[in-house]
Amino acid sequence: METSKNHNKLINNTDGVLGHTLKPLFEPTTSMPEDFGFITYSDQAPGCNAADTFGHSKGLVMMNKTSTGVWLLHSLPQFPFLRDQNRFYPSSGEKYAQTFICVTFKYAEFKKIGEHLLNIAAFPFDHNIPADFHKELIDVTERTTAPQGRVQDLKSAAGVSFRSIAKTKYKRPSAAKQKKLSDPNRFEGDLYLTIAKEYKTDVRVQTWGCQRDRDGSYCEKNQRHVININEVKANLGGGEVRWNTTKDHSKWCISGEKSKIDDLICIADVNRGLTQYERPGGALCFIHKEASLLFKGVIADLDNCPSSSSGAGSKRPRSPDTDCVPDCDPDCDPDCGDDDPDCTDKA
Known part of the structure; x- marks a missing residue:
């Protein structure tokens, strides 16, 4: 796999990678072919935020019933802003780092992808699914919310194996209404611990x-470890630059340094925090050496577990980072604001 050498187009450019990918959406729904359908979903849709009964997830699916389609997972709030080739990228996306992954699947696989969207209670804010498409996709557009933990194997149109993972929700005891990271059972809702157990590997996340009640690295003895990444780095053409996670809204994980699975990479929906453990969410995972190496190469600093000889168990919850105060914009990033208001009647 080779990375692109042509970086002269901005991410919001109509002729860029995202612009070309989204071209089928820029048509009026009345002009779309009868065998074409799409769903755009986001907990932070343009103009409103979904109730927290829906999943903390962002993405879109579009497919042609007679051939293939794409599943685009991302971390960007309010995207695509409008089905307009000149205004599809929200200005809020210019502030923080984000992730996008786009995979082509044959139409038959969208039955399972629809099931995944139901399992993560995806909130659809725009859609056009013909009546003869997979029932699971139609159910998504009707905002059917019955989330459940589930793992499914998928195969891309090119034959690459993927795995969709929908996590379970942590149900806080009624006596623990206060939002404190003290219940050891909270990790049942940690997507990344779910991934670590599924693949039998430690993961770096x-x-x-700026997530409210952001959790520390998971370091239980004799368990799979979930290690938070503190800082990332990249060469953007003018030398290496670094930024910490208060500037990075992306969500992903790779296998740990001493894992038997060296090349695992997952692009995910949720953060590591109590309010996220309580919501549905998921990830798309695959084994790919070149892609994994690219992500390993951006890690600059880790919140490592204590030494095994220290007798320490789970690390203490992280205290709020002072960087979150100026960077936390509830209008664009309600992850670090109050609970999301219900926008079911506004989308």
Whole structure:
């Protein structure tokens, strides 16, 4: 796999990678072919935020019933802003780092992808699914919410194996209404611990650094470890730059340094925090050496577990980062604001 050498187009450019990918959406729904359908979903839709009964997830699916389609998972709030080739990228996306992954699947696989969207209680804010498409896709558009933990194997149109993972929700005891990271059972809702157990590997995780009740690395003895990434780095053409997780809204994980699975990579929906453990969410995972190496190469600093000889168990919850105060914009990033209001009647 080779990375692109042509970086002269901005991400919001109509002729860029995202612009070309989204071209089928820029048509009026009345002009779309009868065998074409799409769903755009997001807990932070343009103009409103979904109730927390829906999943903390962002993405879109579009497919042609007679051939293939794409599943685009991302971390960007309010995207696509409008089905307009000149205004599809929200200005809020210019502030923080984000992730996008786009995979082509044959139409038959969208039955399972629809099931995954139901399992993560995806919130659809725009859609056009013909009546003869997979029932699971139609159910998504009707905002059927019956989330459940589930793992499914998928195969891309090119034959690459993927695995969709929908996590379970942590149900806080009624006596523990206060939002404190003290219940050891909270990790039942940690997507990344679910991934670590599914693949029998430690994982290193990048998630939003301003998350309310952000959790520390998971370091239980004789368990799979979930290690938070503190800082990332990249060469953007003018030398290496670094930024910490309070500037990075992306959500992904890779296998740990001493894991038997060296090349695992997952692009995910949720952060590591109590309010996220309580919501549905998921990830798309695959084994790919070149892609994994690219992500390993951006890790600059880790919140490592204590030494095994220290007798320490789970690390203490992280205290709020002072960087979150100026960077936390509830209008664009309600992850670090109050609970999301219900926008079911506004989308």
